[in-house]
Amino acid sequence: MKRLASIGTSILLMLALSQSVAGLYFYMKPGETKCFYEGLTRGSQLEGQFTVLIERDGFYEQETETELRISIDETFDNDHCVFDQRSTNRNFTITALETGEHRVCIEPQAASAETNVESGANIVFEVHVNFEHKRLRVWDSELLECLGSASERVRNLNARLANLRADQSIVKKEQTLHDKQCNSVNTQLLFWSSLQLMVLVGMCAMQLRTLRSLFRKKTK
Template sequence: MLLTALLQIFACCLVLPAQVSAFYFYTNGGERKCFHKELSRGTLFQGTYKAQIYDDDLKGYRDAGAQDFGVVIDIEETFDDDHLVVHQKGSASGDYTFIALDSGEHKICIQPEAGGWLIKAKTKIEVHFQVGTDEKLDSKGKTTIDVLHAKVNVLNSKISEIRREQQLMRDREATFRDASESVNSRAMWWILIQLIVLAVTCGWQMKHLGKFFVKQKIL
């Protein structure tokens, strides 16, 4: 049992796509908060953030809107005299992506930015980030694309089946139309033949009756 449990833990560690971290911090107004991360060259750093503002009426934090304030994301290379490699301004919630160009310690800083009294308000910022290779972090996206691709293939097959059924219905309608036209044509010719036979019969009878009346000296 212990060996089985250890194997399961080891398997879970193998399938983990990347290092995932999440935390939150409080700031007063536009205070800048930073955290450090050691990244190797070519490492993909993906993060999301959400800012909340303290509401006195609610006695708690609520999600900040675009009209409240935005957030500035700065990423600096501390090993290269705090060289700024990313400077991004966004809304109160969003995401950011960065690929380390060199190995070393990086400083990721987050700062609310607004004017007026909001800059002095208490804010809470939640941060989530993943660290890993480009291939690993994109595996979820590739899986989603594969799923969507499979669904599109299913829809295409259904559309093809519907088109085949429509074509079959059109073929049946064409066969029925041809049969109806053939029957109508035959009926018309049959009526025409009957009229011709009737006319010939009437003419013969009239001629025969005329000779009979003449022979009987009726006419």
């Protein structure tokens, strides 16, 4: 019975580890992108470790000069990018602020010029990937709550800023329209004022001529 219990415990431990750790490897070329989807719950951490091997003379050996771009997007939040790293560092750790599906994409880029010349366009990388899910501790959970609250405040501020920008754009449009209308009214006023002035000058000239002719008749 004790032996069966120990076997059962070992099986449960293996199952638990298989749920939290996922390892695989695949082959890629420089500039090629592969993505994985990980479902994370709020307050969980995702740790990733990558090992890059390069093929030389039919054998794969570890390559340390290859830059690896790692990007993580929240697919449930309009592909909001929460992590973007491009370096020779093979590890990353992120904390999920929201529950949902996360897309992890990797893209190898040969940083060594000798590597590019050596293999040309036939460079093939063997990439080993290992993901591990972890839960935060109590004080980390409190920190996560603070981060979540700060993130919510930032989103609210961004929304208010967007509304202010929209209002400012509307005010600018109204101001532009008002200026155009004022310029149009001023132009019309200037035109009619000039026309009235010309009419008055003409009428004054006609009256002067009439008075002059009458004055001449009286003097005769």
